[in-house]
Amino acid sequence: MCTWYLQVTSTKPGVMTETTQLTAAHRELIDQVFDKWSLQVLEALCEKPSRFNELRHAIPTVTQKSLTATLRRLERNGMIERVIISSRPIAVEYRITSLGGTLEDLIDALLHWSTAHMPAVQRARARFDDETPPPHDASS
Amino acid sequence: MCTWYLQVTSTKPGVMTETTQLTAAHRELIDQVFDKWSLQVLEALCEKPSRFNELRHAIPTVTQKSLTATLRRLERNGMIERVIISSRPIAVEYRITSLGGTLEDLIDALLHWSTAHMPAVQRARARFDDETPPPHDASS
């Protein structure tokens, strides 16, 4: 089984050596970094640094507002950095940071998992929907 | 760098051997399985099968409605199974399925990541908030 109470081993004993249980702050971080838009932004920036409109094009379904909000949040959490390139007309490039780079394997594993198990998921959904028909319909 | 177009290697060549790019369906699945409540439910059920009210207690901030919705969604995706135990008064136990079990390492990695990098994140946030003071306040 898995142990969900993680052991944090600090190089300085006595400072942070007790088992640290997951707090709301940990979950908040996970929510912010692994949400719908963040994941796609991080994918894109993992491939190559990109400018604002490049990202908009790479993620066709995102709106300007949501993209801006996502970029700000990722920047605040230290996952990406915002680099102002020129000044006529202004250009901005977003890059993944070294901290953000620690996500690469994780995101990779996530995407592989979804790809590997998608067929099984679809079978499960079909079975569920078959056994649990929608509750409307009083004519049958 | 990472390649976000995943190679699906089937044992039956010619059936599913072309590179499969991530579709909206993949992202939908990830969203449904790795969202706020799902993650905590899966954690709890990874530790041990639990009944409805046990889960409510294990996740104090979830409401009945959200918990029910999360459980249904996870069941539909084949991650957990719903087992009716007795019938006076009815008891229901939720268990992780073998498909859901494939998530264990992934969730483990996720939680470890959040714990390992939380200090760096907090430093990044402090710096960001320091450089970008809230825009209100016209008195200073």
Next chain:
DNA sequence: CTGTATCCTCTTGGATACTG
């Protein structure tokens, strides 16, 4: 005990217009 149903609030996020 394990839900479903209803109401209602509050946030998320899309569309649009405007700015440096």
Next chain:
DNA sequence: CAGTATCCAAGAGGATACAG
């Protein structure tokens, strides 16, 4: 180009009541 500001609709989610 790279945003900010505003408005508004739709949905998530909480509180409460009720049912099998």
